[in-house]
Amino acid sequence: MSATTVPSVTTVPPATTALTPPSPTTLIPAPPHHPRGGDDAWTELVEAVRESGQYTTRSEAERVTRIVLSALGGHVIGDERVDLARALPEEAARVVAAQIPVTRRLTAAEFVESVAARIEGATPATARWDVSSVLSVLPRLTGDDLVTRILAQLPPGYALLFGRADLSPAS
Numbered sequence: 001m002s003a004t005t006v007p008s009v010t011t012v013p014p015a016t017t018a019l020t021p022p023s024p025t026t027l028i029p030a031p032p033h034h035p036r037g038g039d040d041a042w043t044e045l046v047e048a049v050r051e052s053g054q055y056t057t058r059s060e061a062e063r064v065t066r067i068v069l070s071a072l073g074g075h076v077i078g079d080e081r082v083d084l085a086r087a088l089p090e091e092a093a094r095v096v097a098a099q100i101p102v103t104r105r106l107t108a109a110e111f112v113e114s115v116a117a118r119i120e121g122a123t124p125a126t127a128r129w130d131v132s133s134v135l136s137v138l139p140r141l142t143g144d145d146l147v148t149r150i151l152a153q154l155p156p157g158y159a160l161l162f163g164r165a166d167l168s169p170a171s
Helices: 036-053 058-072 077-088 090-097 108-118 124-135 136-141 144-153
Strands: none
Touching: 036 090, 036 108, 036 124, 058 090, 058 108, 058 124, 077 090, 077 136, 077 144, 108 124, 136 144
């Protein structure tokens, strides 16, 4: 026996590359175009709320917008809810659509109080400002007809929150 061992070498035959034709391209349809979709539309909404509410930062306006839209989302139902989601930017539509419909409609004052409970340090007066800052910009996005239909679903008093005169008869 020799003191030097030679390692064994295994040779592998050269690999053959089989050329297979590419599989047919499957076309996946693009998602439906959202008329007010994308980040730009969300940014425009938040900027409109920032201007309406005179908020100093975009993040404050965005936080208020999300809170108010989530509160509203539970109160708008049926075709109006679908139409509202279609008219809003995608991000806002998701916030509205994610809400479970409420079992009891809140009066406008109760609605404002519910928003105040969601905002740290808010009072009914500051929450009313926040609600109005968001809801008053919606008619520009959704159109007056949809706002009228939404208001028809809600108890009296909401019109003022949307920046409209409340012309409903007193009960």
